[in-house]
Amino acid sequence: MPSKKEDAAKTKGGEDISWQAQKSAMTRDRILDAAINCFIELGYTNVTTAKVASSAGVSRGAMLHHFPSKTELIQAAVEYLHDKLLEDYTERVASIPPALKGQKRRRAGLDAYWEHLTGDLFVVYHELCVASRTDPELSVILENSQQLFEKHVRESNTNMFEEWKDRGDRFLLAMDVTKFMMEGMAAGQLMTNRDERVKRLLNYLADRLEEIFEEGEGSAIGRHSAGK
DSSP states (O other), X not given: OOOHHHHHHHHHHHHHHHHHHHHHHHHHHHHHHHHHHHHHHHOGGGOOHHHHHHHHTOOHHHHXXXXXXXXXXXXXXXXXXXXXXXXXXXXXHHTSOTTOOHHHHHHHHHHHHHXXXXXXXXXXXXXXXXXXXXXXXXXXHHHHHHHHXXXXXXXXXXXXXXXXXXXXXXXXXXXXXXXXXXXXXXXXTTOTTHHHHHHHHHHHHHHHHHHHTTSOTTSHHHHHHTTO
């Protein structure tokens, strides 16, 4: 039968192992945070494992222990970025006052989505998507992440636009119009009078979304939402 001294040693050993695991996880997260910061500050094409290690304040050995290759670092960083994007979008949507209902709530949802699209995290994600056009390895890494993120946004939109969620093809068309129009606006960083023009376009989009669900079946919206 183990003595109390042996039990204490085992407990102490368990705590040591637990602390080592926590320390390792903290180091890994620090490296991934540094990778995201390097994407923001340097751009994807200028990021190296050495620069990430320096930014994270870890040794080359520690970097290689967690990420033996740049490919493994990029894959983990994309997954980490994906989680941060979901967290950012969810928090922005959750911050909309519950008292807002109907059209006002939907308009606030567009503003929340716009803030998300123009934040540093999505700007980095967009840059990675552009880089993936000529980087097959990065393209594969991003593909699964993109599918998961779009699924999460669809689920959030179902709650945000709950009055429309049962409108079938019209709902899907409205969400696609919103996604592609707003992402295109976010990519247009160099337009003049940007704030003023963006505000006008968001107001137009909000009104157009309402109209999508009001127009008759014989209208252009009716024809396109029916897949004709």
